[in-house]
Amino acid sequence: MRSECCTHPTPNLRFDPPDSTFYDDSELRYSIDKKVTGWDDKRKEWLKRHPTFTAGSKDMIVMVTGSQPNPCQNPIGDHLLLRAFKNKVDYCRIHGYDVFYNNWSMDFIDAWANMGTISPDYKKWGEIQRSVFKDKLFPESNDQTALIYLIYKDRRLTDKIYLEGEYYFKGYWVEIVPTYYNITKKYVGIEREDNLLRRRHAEKVSEQYAAFREPHLKEAGNGRWCWRRPFITHFTGCQPCSGNHNQIYAEESCWNGMLKALNFADNQVLRKYGFVHPDLLDSKTVTDSLFDYPDEGPW
Structure with missing residues (x-):
C-alpha cells in the first residue's frame, strides 16, 4: 500500500495565473551590471501563486554546473567537457535530482562577482583577502579565495551553505586513477559472492542496491587510499579546455586519466x-x- 503522505503533486506546467509578478517588470534584467534584488522574496511570492511547485521543495536537491561560453582551445577540450556534463546528468537522473546548467544564485553570484576582475574594487579585494588569509601567496583576488571569504564572512549566505566534512571529496586524480582496476576487481568479487547484487534492475531503484552493497564495504574505508568507488575525481592542474596544464603533469596522462x-x-x-x-x-x-554478471569476462 502506498502512503499518500510521502507523495507530492506533479508541478502544473500549464498554470500561470494573471496576477502580476516580478516577471512582469519591464526593468527586470539578469545581468551582473543590473542585478536582481530581493530574489528570494520575489520567488516566494511567485510560488504562492504556483503552489504545485512548492510541494516537497524543501527536500529537493539540484546540481548546478556550467562551463565557459567559448569553444575550448584544446582540440579534445569540448569533448571532455561534454562527457563530464553527461556524467553529471547520469548521476542526477539515477538519483532523482534536477540538474541546472548556468547562473544559479542571484545574491551569491552578485557578491562573488564583486571580487572579480571586472569589479572596480578588484585591487582592494586582493588586499582584504590577504589580510584575512595570511598564507595567501598572490596579491590578486581570485575565485577560490573570494568564495572562502564569503563563506567565512557573510552569515546571510553561509546559512544556506552546507560544507560537507564527512566524505572524502578531494579525490586527487594522480592517486585515484591508477586504483580503478583494483576497485573494479574488489566490487566484482563482492558481486560474485552476493547474487542479489547481480540482479538486473531499473535505474530508478539503484539506491536500493547501493544499500544492499554497503555491508560489504565496511572494510573499504572512506577516505584517501580507500578502495570504495570515488565520488569525485578532481583533475587539478589539467585544464582540459585551455590545454594549459600544469607542467608537472604530462599532457597525455591528464587526458588519458580523464578518459x-x-x-x-x-x-x-x-x-x-x-x-x-x-x-x-x-x-x-x-x-x-x-x-x-559478473562472469569470467575481462572486467
Missing part, C-alpha cells in the same frame, strides 16, 4: 543495461555482459 575516469563512471551506468567498456581508454567500444 579512464569518465569510462569508469560510465560503466556503472552501462552495467544496468548489460554493457561495459572493457578498456577504460577505449570510449567507443562496449561489450555485452552476461545476464548473471
Whole structure:
C-alpha cells in the first residue's frame, strides 16, 4: 500500500495565473551590471501563486554546473567537457535530482562577482583577502579565495551553505586513477559472492542496491587510499579546455586519466543495461555482459 503522505503533486506546467509578478517588470534584467534584488522574496511570492511547485521543495536537491561560453582551445577540450556534463546528468537522473546548467544564485553570484576582475574594487579585494588569509601567496583576488571569504564572512549566505566534512571529496586524480582496476576487481568479487547484487534492475531503484552493497564495504574505508568507488575525481592542474596544464603533469596522462575516469563512471551506468567498456581508454567500444554478471569476462 502506498502512503499518500510521502507523495507530492506533479508541478502544473500549464498554470500561470494573471496576477502580476516580478516577471512582469519591464526593468527586470539578469545581468551582473543590473542585478536582481530581493530574489528570494520575489520567488516566494511567485510560488504562492504556483503552489504545485512548492510541494516537497524543501527536500529537493539540484546540481548546478556550467562551463565557459567559448569553444575550448584544446582540440579534445569540448569533448571532455561534454562527457563530464553527461556524467553529471547520469548521476542526477539515477538519483532523482534536477540538474541546472548556468547562473544559479542571484545574491551569491552578485557578491562573488564583486571580487572579480571586472569589479572596480578588484585591487582592494586582493588586499582584504590577504589580510584575512595570511598564507595567501598572490596579491590578486581570485575565485577560490573570494568564495572562502564569503563563506567565512557573510552569515546571510553561509546559512544556506552546507560544507560537507564527512566524505572524502578531494579525490586527487594522480592517486585515484591508477586504483580503478583494483576497485573494479574488489566490487566484482563482492558481486560474485552476493547474487542479489547481480540482479538486473531499473535505474530508478539503484539506491536500493547501493544499500544492499554497503555491508560489504565496511572494510573499504572512506577516505584517501580507500578502495570504495570515488565520488569525485578532481583533475587539478589539467585544464582540459585551455590545454594549459600544469607542467608537472604530462599532457597525455591528464587526458588519458580523464578518459579512464569518465569510462569508469560510465560503466556503472552501462552495467544496468548489460554493457561495459572493457578498456577504460577505449570510449567507443562496449561489450555485452552476461545476464548473471559478473562472469569470467575481462572486467
